[in-house]
Amino acid sequence: MKPISGMRQIYDGMFSNHLKLAFRGMKKNKAFSTLSVLGLGLGLACTVGIFLWVANELSFDRFHTKADRIFQVELILRQYEKSVVTPGPLGEALKQEYPEVVNASRYTFRSEPEAIKTGEKQINGRGAKTDAAFFSMFDFPFAYGNSSGFSGNSVILTQALADKLFDGAEAIGELVTVGNSDTYQVSAVLADLPQNSSFQFDFILPFEQVASQDESRAWGAWFCATFIELDGQATASSLLSKSNGLKTLYDKIEKPHWSSELIALPDIYFHDRMTPFFPRSGDIRYVWIFSIAGLLIFTLTCVNYISLTTSRFISQFRQAGLERILGANPWHTMHRYFVEGLLNMILGSVAAIILLSLLGSYFGIPISIVGSVISHQEVVALMVAFIVTLLLIISIVPALLINSSKPLAMIKKKGSESSGGFSARKSLVVFQFCVSIAMVTGTLIFQNQLTFIRERDPGYTKEDLVAVKIDDEARDNVEALKNVLDQSPDITAMSRSTFEYIYFDMQIGDWEGKEVEGTLTVRPMNADSEFVETFGIAMAEGRFYEKGYADEQSVVINQEAVEKMGLTSPIGKTVKLPRGQELKIIGVVKNFNYWGLTKAIEPLFIFNGNSGDLYIRLTGNDNARALAFIEASFERVNPASLFNYEFLTDRYAAQHAAHARTGEVFASFGVIALVMSCFGLLAIITFTIERKTKEIGIRKVHGAAPRHIVGLLMKDLAVYVSVAFLVAAPLTWLGMDQWLQIFSYRITLSVWQLLPGGVLVALIAALAITYQAVVAALRNPIHALRDE
Incomplete structure (x- = not known):
């Protein structure tokens, strides 16, 4: 026990010492520390925000316990014309014909609000119709009551509508009038529907029973969505292959040209033909776009922090080299960066929480969805893995860059010249500019397409x-x-x-x-x-x-x-x-x-x-x-x-609102990426100035004007931006060309549309480093030569 206790005391001492050094370094270098924390906080807020949005989009309709067994039937005529609008008897016929189908339900939705009245009170609400089987297939919990009495002239209200109509009193047994004259009795009240449900209604009515003598005519009335539930052993592919797309059923009812596909419940939200039944829909292409943007911002966050951290320790090369000669091993250096990274991560997380609370709703991430998203264990596990990965990256990579320098060269303050550290930092800055140029250029193309939509003549006069x-x-x-x-x-x-x-x-x-x-x-x-x-x-x-x-x-x-x-x-x-x-x-x-x-x-x-x-x-x-x-x-x-x-x-x-909103959010991410790139650029220019302190001093002694010194430092910027543009331009072209495929009518991409993004990034970056360059040019050269 004593050796373990002794090692623990040594570790506690090292941790305490490194924590003190981290606090001391933050106090001494307030500007860099602030940039590091803000960069982490901004990147963490954006990445987590994007992650929550993507997770929320992918969570639609997955909260139903039978989600993997419920399918919507899509009819196909002669293998090319598809329809999610189906005849009323279809569900029950499938249930009787195929033992794999254990339940079926019809569903219709009226998107236009209807008046629901009780006494003198009238509320507008959107209604739907379905069968009693609907409530055994889908998990919509009841606030009170149940579906046992759901038939005839009964109606089920949502909690929000019931509270408005009856001022919070229990509504079961009360009479309401829907529309002009149809009166229904409240049989139950549903808890408010989750926001990540494709089904969104305020009240729901039962379908009328179809008389047997009207069944043939009912097959000709196409008006509803049909949902079926398969047993635990069957799959959609096995049922369709067994029945050849349910053709045995259609042959039986003399519809020989029809076959079927089955749309899984979690895929309905991303299906493009659901307008008659669901008021909301998503686009899986935007999920991919934002996932890639989140990954880029995550990487940019790591790169930005690494650039800032390693450049700040240039002034401590002698100290780090002396520690290495006296026996400090790579683990010691890595632990030091881990403690500093942990401290910055904690402060950055606080900043991220503040930013998310302030900007979450703007990015389409209201606080209300956070609870529903993080209630899933796999989501929590992914978020923890993300934070741990970020912490390890910002701890290990700077240590590896420092440890790659030779101790004697570090004591002579030449570590930067003798190692690949500077080349690595240049690569990081080029990467930062690649991301910034890609996102800014993508944002400009986004806006051009949205402007094209607003200004294009639709063929009719929509104004007034x-x-x-x-x-x-x-x-x-x-x-x-x-x-x-x-x-x-x-x-x-x-x-x-x-x-x-x-x-x-x-x-x-x-x-x-x-x-x-x-x-x-x-x-x-x-x-x-x-x-x-x-x-x-x-x-x-x-x-x-x-x-x-x-x-x-x-x-x-x-x-x-x-x-x-x-x-x-x-x-x-x-x-x-x-x-x-x-x-x-x-x-x-x-x-x-x-x-x-x-x-x-x-x-x-x-x-x-x-x-x-x-x-x-x-x-x-x-x-x-x-x-x-x-x-x-x-x-x-x-x-x-x-x-x-x-x-x-x-x-x-409204037909293009989702695209317009996505353009706004993507533009915000582009600005954030550019700001973070400027943080990294500030780090690299500081590093460059440190490396060229003696050169700048000699040039000034020989009569170089400040503008020549500024030009010397700006030369690197031109190289970084040029290389980044050559890499980012073709990737941006490919990505935006894929996004434009969403629109049947779109702008035509050209090389000239890629140039403004690179120019804009270069101008903003030039402004961001001009101050530092001017300060270096105006510094007394005697101090630089004395330091050398």
């Missing part, structure tokens, strides 16, 4: 165009509402259309003049005769629907449909719809983007119809006055309906 939601209660009064709105001088045109709801598609297999093989997938949309005038859409040829014409057997298509159909003179040609109806093409509209710029324009068939929302074109003279008149008129004509409106400029911005 308002969409008024028409619910079931208001649809019979649209003409009366339009008659009232006609009295306003602030309104120039109105049209009713399903412009926003082009979720579904249909197959066109036969048309006059057909010369291409196979069928054509088109998007159907309804519009009345005022559509073109209201939206400001141009006609390519022919005419649009007009009052007074018998246009019931006509159709208007877009230019993309003309191209895909291979028609040169489409006007007057006939097309046959899936159910055999023949329509005559009377007009072709110019292409317009109804889904934003992330998706390509698809063939569009516009049918003559009076359904969908009411779109109102304003003069733009006084939109506030116009909206007040529209709201008052709507409520007078439809007293039982909820007035909801949206400017199409806002809708267009």
Whole structure:
């Protein structure tokens, strides 16, 4: 026991001594210590913040205990046209046909808010419909009550909605009115849904039972998502291979051209066809982009700290060399850096916590998600591993750089010349500038693409165009509402259309003049005769629907449909719809983007119809006055309906909001990377000045002006930035080219778009080191020569 106790006393003494040296060094070199702590804190905050965001994105829908056994059914027609919208009986049919399917549930979601009333109180909420099996498949805990009574005219509320409606009192058994007249009894209250759930609703209603005699008709109604739960032994691939994509079922119900894919529950959030059912979605490409950015900032944090630490110890070469001659081994030096790194890590962690609390919400990392993310043991383990790795890197690497110098050369203060330490530090600075140039250039390209999105003509005039939601209660009064709105001088045109709801598609297999093989997938949309005038859409040829014409057997298509159909003179040609109806093409509209710029324009068939929302074109003279008149008129004509409106400029911005937000965050990371690179540059220029103290003194004695000394020190900067640009430019090009693939309409990359990033980084870095260079140039040369 005595030897162990003695070794412990020796270690405690060494630890205490190194801790004192660390505190003494921080007190003596306040500027460098502050930069070291701020660099660690900034890098740690950014890396942990990115890690939390990525972990949160990947955590969507994984909190369900059966997440690895629940799948959404996606239907595929002839191996190419896919649909997540399915017929109602599909889930139950799969459950009966295949023993591997142990449970199934339907689900629909209404994205538009509906009025939920009790007594005199009315709250807006978004509703969904499902089966009782939904609650046994998914883990949505109940605040009180259960799903046993979920049928008929029952409704389940979320805790937040129930508290608003009933002021915190228990809601079970209470009556609520949804919409205009449908009354339901509250059967249970769900705990508020987790923020990392794709399912987001305020209340949920049960599906009505389908009578057996209506089953054949029900197969023709495609309106819901279908979820199935497999038993513990089955997998999606085994079920699909066994049934050849569930074709045995489709053959049985006389749908021989259909097959299926199964989308795993954790993958739904990143699926691009879920708009009808889930209000939120992610993009796995952004997860990769931010993961790479986090890794770069983590590496940059280590490099920055190493550069600052090793450059500060240049002045202590003699002391380190003497310690080595007197018997200090590499472990002693490494331990010293470990203690200093531990102290800086603790202070940097405090700074990181402060920065995260202040900037977390800006980076899209609200404190509310931190608890849900770090509740997983694997996440905590990864965070601990990250911090330990960072601590080891910032402790071991500086020690290795110092230990690579020869003791005698260190005593003569020539360690820097005799070792590869300086070359290593130059490589670190070049790396820092590579990261900075890549992130700044990437940010500029980000912003160019976002500007392109904002300024590109979508093919219709979105400014001063308002969409008024028409619910079931208001649809019979649209003409009366339009008659009232006609009295306003602030309104120039109105049209009713399903412009926003082009979720579904249909197959066109036969048309006059057909010369291409196979069928054509088109998007159907309804519009009345005022559509073109209201939206400001141009006609390519022919005419649009007009009052007074018998246009019931006509159709208007877009230019993309003309191209895909291979028609040169489409006007007057006939097309046959899936159910055999023949329509005559009377007009072709110019292409317009109804889904934003992330998706390509698809063939569009516009049918003559009076359904969908009411779109109102304003003069733009006084939109506030116009909206007040529209709201008052709507409520007078439809007293039982909820007035909801949206400017199409806002809708267009919302279609690209995630990309705009990502651009802002990425720009912030670019600034942070540049600041940290300047920290490292400050370290290398200080090191350079220390190395060239005698040279600077001799040059000044021989009459060199301060500008010549500054130019001497700036020469290294030019080399670093040039090398970094040559490395960063092609990597940035490849990375941003991949990101731009997200958009169907995008800017064209050129060499000239890469230059501003390098120039900007060079200018900022030059400003960052000018002060140090000027101070060195103005220093009395006698002190430099005396020191030598």
